[in-house]
Amino acid sequence: MSYLGSLPTDATLLQVFRKFPAPAAKLLDLHELLMRAPSAFGAGERELIAAYVSGVNDCGYCHGVHTVTAEAFGVPEGLLTAALADLDSSPVDDRMKPVLAYVGKLTRTPARMTDADAEAVYAAGWDEAALHDAVLVCALFNFMNRMVEGLGIRADAAYAKVSGVRLKEGGYAGLATLLEEDSP
Template sequence: MSHLKSLPAETRLLHVFEAYPGPARPLLDLHEQVMRAESPFTPGERELIAAYVSGVNSCGYCHGIHTITAEAFGVPEGLLAAAVRDLGTAPVDEKLRPVLAYVGKLTRTPSRITDADAEAVFAAGWDDRALHDAIQVCALFNFMNRVVEGIGLRADDAYATTSGLRLHEIGYAGLAKLLPAESSTAHP
């Protein structure tokens, strides 16, 4: 149920982006850079991180959509639900486990991140660029989770599937192309 009275109750994030294209365009550009540009992490691994952060935040909208997107990139079905339930016992690749632990801690208790948390990521074989990129995905999705929850967006399983598969197919740059041509700042 959207808290924005100018938008329908069953509003989706794309509707918000269409209504407010001025801030949406640079935000989608940032998504494309963080989620699809060159990185030590594959797009699927970045979608996994995004879905995991969203699950830690209990943001059903983002968790559902990005779980579908991650699975479309090859993340095994059910892995994200298991990781959010208990990262220690989830069937997560051992190289990714410390990365997810890091972004989970950064999400829950950011002021408690320590050198040891970073060292665990490095010990798994990742470098500074990888840690930086994981932090960027984590920060972006903590931001997006607050936007989605603040607006009151909800998505059922059917919409999560549609949106997640669309993201896999066209990426964030493709979403930007769906916005109105003019970068109007007028609101409905």
């Protein structure tokens, strides 16, 4: 239920973005940069990080949308559920496990990050640019999770499917073009 009385109780994030277009446009630019610009991580891997962080935070809206988006980019169905239940025994690619462990720890206990956490990412074959990208995606989705939860934004699985497919097909830049339209 949206905490913004001027919006419907079932308001979506797109409706919030339309109500506050100036910060939304900047946020979507940042999303496009972090989630779709060239990176050591493919778009699906970045969506996997986003969905994982959102799952750790128990943000159903972002977890649902970004799980669908990650799956649209080829992440196997059920992988996120398994990773959140037990990352070590999950079918997540061995190179991605230390990355997800890193962003999970950064989300849960940010002041407890250590050199050993970064070294595990490097030992899996990632470089400093990749660690930087993973941290920025993690930070962005911790921000978005708090925004969504703080505004009382919720969505069902049907909306997550529509939104996730839209993000796969048009990216965040495509979402920005919807700010001026009348319907989500």
